[in-house]
Amino acid sequence: MNGPTARILVVEDEPVINGAVTDRLVAGGYDVVRAWDGPGAVAESAPTIRTWSSST
Secondary structure (H helix, E strand, C coil), X not given: CCCCCCEEEEECXXXXXXXXXXXXXXXXXXXXXXXXXXXXXXXXXXXXXXXXXXXX
């Protein structure tokens, strides 16, 4: 992949599935962040979520 690496958030509570999906995406060159549930996903993604101002 050229340019910035795409980041993907994997949210799955089944460890085997979470691991398999993560491994496949990493092998494909993606930057993967893992979470096990909804609250974990919000916590992992909150620092990178862009907020949009009504003036833009």
